[in-house]
Amino acid sequence: MENRMTMLESRECSFAYPTMEENVLEDISFSVKAGECVLFCGCSGCGKSTLLRLMNGLSPGFFKGKMSGSFETIGMKAGEVPIEEYVPLVGSVFQNPKTQNFNVNTTSELAFPCENTGMDTERMRKRVKECAKELKIEGLLNRSIFCLSGGEKQRVACASACMLEPELLVLDEPTSNLDEKAIEDLRQFIARKKAQGVTVVIAEHRLEWLKQLVDRCFYFEQGKLSKVWSREEFHQLTIGQLYEMGLRAIDLKGHKEKIERKQIEAGEQTEIAVSVSELKIGYKKQKEVCTISSFDVCHGEIVGLMGQNGVGKSTLAKTLCGLVKPLSGKIYWRGKKASGKEMIKHSFMVMQDVNYQLFCESVKEEVILGSRGEQDYKVILEKLDLLELEERHPMSLSGGQKQRVAVASAIMSGKEFIVFDEPTSGLDHLHMEQVGEMLELLKEQGKAVLVITHDEELAADWCDRVVKLYL
């Protein structure tokens, strides 16, 4: 270990963005040796993403800010070396699969870094083949990224990051939008790179899949590097300790068992809000259709909807909300057959990307829009912890706050059936609990709540019942 080269060296490094008064990084010192696999964890806003930006050269050049101390990546000093020099040495993978491919064609995306460095065509073609073979994505070559699933897009992004054979790989919450299978693909990818001697740094909230991969784990708290664990120490952390620090569980066995139980056990039966019989869903153009023989959600119940990507969870949710017409079968509202138009009146969906559903210039306007009157909007804002934000523009809020604004608008317009699409993707444990509490609040008000999720902890700890869809 001692003989190995130092890849990353941070000396009393502090960093502040111009828009914020406080430092996001405070006096950070550490070093990472070549070939190590290091996990950065901590609550949202703890500064781990900023550190990653210092590593791949995006800060302070692109994400501007004031820096003190020094940060070196493979001998390159942050702030003194332009990002272009980082390109051949550092590969980066980001959170959102939708926006991290610059090219429409997957092969072009792989070739893109090579083209930019002026590699000749022959070598480039060879390299694309090699890389695709190594990462087993030959089947994804020469396709439009708009035809790929999130997991597939993420694999292309990983391959593209490896095209120039970097010495350091930096992954910023790469699994936020992935399902179990895609995460397994990613795990194998990292294991392979690690075996090749590539240094890997991952910032991540989900910890379970990284259990066997990481050599060390850094825990950040409010901009400070407060703990460093070896792999053994990391494994010994109890779930209580983790939750106290706002982290996710390392071992999900218990949660998975609990989910199994929740699939069989029925909660206490109250009045059924939504139910279906022999529902066939899908889009006409696509062949994949899913048939659901029976399914229901009761008032005052939180139902978790799980299953692999592409199995039809979102389509089912949209069909129930009346946004997509079912191919055949019936949907019932409180036992009466209901049309799509009627379902839209009763339902609301909190989308994964909540930005699409905020329209107004202030939180107050937003919750009043489309509601039956503004008499008790303050009560609802109070309950959702939004009262001080009343006059703010919804787009200036944090992700969780936006979500709550959307929920407030749903309550205000008297919706009874509320669907959440992946409400906890990319959230630490603390923020996940906040989402859970919001679900509980809706439950207490007698709403029927359906949650589409990959998140085992949310499903196990907060859902009354879990339904899994299979292909």
Added chain:
Amino acid sequence: MNKQLITEDKKLKIPDLISIGVYTAVYFVMVTIATFGSNLLLPGFSYVFLPAVSALISGCIYMLMAAKVPKFGAITIMGTVVGLFLFSSGHFVLSLIAGVLCSLLADLIGKATAYKNKLWILASYLVFSFGLMGPVLPLWFMKDTYIAKLEARGKDAAYIEGVFANINQGTFVIAVVSILICAVLGGVFGQKMMRKHFEKAGIVS
């Protein structure tokens, strides 16, 4: 050193170019919608109203780009890229030329007040909107050809020419006036949206 830093900041950099690309894509969608919209208004002569309809609905995008990328070249690139796409999808070559010229002029007007003065940016938007006159121009060529064709067949073209002269002058005046009105309306609406949303949300200062 400081001076160099300032000039460096006025140049378009990669993130600026990408932002321009994204706004241009949205603008191009607006132009496409405007084509359909004006087709509903006056089938066959949709191009007469295309610039106006498009000016009416695109103000937001223009204002946002002027605020986010207040550098010389941004507007010119937007006009040029739209022109390039119009041309290569089979529109008249003057679409490209008009697009480049009008956006360049619009850019200069914006630059005169460093993209800060609301009134000047509105004026700049007005000029920019004329960039879409390109696809309208073939109408004039067509008239000539059509009349030549009638004459070749020995028809009484003088009468027809009289009718078309009116129609053509009429359409020209209508096109110009409608662009002027719509660009002002669209631009003012865009500036209102900037205050109401983007400035309040802290996305532009």
Added chain:
Amino acid sequence: MKIHLDPRTKLYFLLLANLLLFFHVDTKTEVMLTILFFIPFFFSERRKTGIGFGVVYVILLAVEYGMVFLGQSVLQNFVSMVLVGIRMIFPCLITGAYAFSTTGIGEFVCALRRMGITEKVIVPCMVVIRFFPTVKEDYRQIKNAMALRGIAVGNFALLRHPAQSLEYILIPLLMNANNVAQDLSVAALTKGIGIKGKHTSMVQIRMKALDLGYMILCSLPFVLFLGGK
């Protein structure tokens, strides 16, 4: 058999089609050139598009001939002029459709680079192609969100409150566009888009004898027309 023409050849077709309009060529020359423009369609994957265009073109020609001889009321002339107008921009439409539907993005970018166009135009072009489909997807999401909130439901609702509807659609769209612009910048910068010096292309384009030959063939009717004038 598939023939792949160089993007610059397609560009030349486009220019020729435009020149047809400029120089008021006679119908004979126009038809000849249009036929020449049709032929490449049948050696590409877009055979059906070609056939579709061909049928419409023939119908336009036929109708026009019928109309011109019918009489000359103002209305008749008006309709007939519209038809002639559409037919006249047809060569542009055909060449445009051919260029657009048979050119890969890589080829397009490579051609722009070869023609010496600045990266300041090429990068936005790439982004437009990348982002265009996203706008459609975004619009669908926003429409769904509006339906759930009970905003602008019904067939002509969007037109009843046009300014309001425009605001509700455009604001989320542009907010998202801002985020995407940032994400794409990050992705592109870490992949070296800003590296100075020559950028190569994996897709190679080359002018072949066929390209040159076909360009000369297409120029012929035009030259003959100008010569005979």
